[in-house]
Amino acid sequence: MNIIYKRQEILYDNPRHPFSHLTIVIDEVLALSEGTNKNIKDSFFSLISQIALLGRATKVHLLLVSQRFDYQSIPVSVREQLNVLIQIGNINKKTVQFLFPDLDPEGIVIPLGKGTGLIQ
Known part of the structure; x- marks a missing residue:
């Protein structure tokens, strides 16, 4: 500080x-x-x-x-x-609710595999 x-x-x-x-x-x-x-x-x-x-x-x-x-x-x-939010790994309603409170992941197609996720 x-x-x-x-x-x-x-x-x-x-x-x-x-x-x-x-x-x-x-x-x-x-x-x-x-x-x-x-x-x-x-x-x-x-x-x-x-x-x-x-x-x-x-x-x-x-x-x-x-x-x-x-x-x-x-x-x-x-x-x-926070200006940039990145979440990788398991993406579901429970895991995204804190970082992305307004997001409903049900309608989002996220590729499977390592290193995939969300960025805002």
């Missing part, structure tokens, strides 16, 4: 400052949030929420990876800030 705050200060003085992109990659998000106590989970959720909400203007980005996404793996507020 310190980087975001420092970049915000720079933007205050120079709104056109050309920052280099910084991507924060978090693999196995569900494992980080599912097996921890409530205080740690709440702190983690707060941190990724702040990054998701404040990072875009300062070119700080999140890349979140998980076997499964649901309300226990990331907050809905973070999901709503």
Whole structure:
């Protein structure tokens, strides 16, 4: 968050400052949030929420990876800030409901095989 705050200060003085992109990659998000106590989970959720909400203007980005996404793996507020969603693997109503809440996969033809899925 310190980087975001420092970049915000720079933007205050120079709104056109050309920052280099910084991507924060978090693999196995569900494992980080599912097996921890409530205080740690709440702190983690707060941190990724702040990054998701404040990072875009300062070119700080999140890349979140998980076997499964649901309300226990990331907050809905973070999901709503995501620009690119990719889901590979088993595609059905249950597996798409969190990342793609308005999608009904019943009418979509998805090729079978490794590496197939959805991208939005």
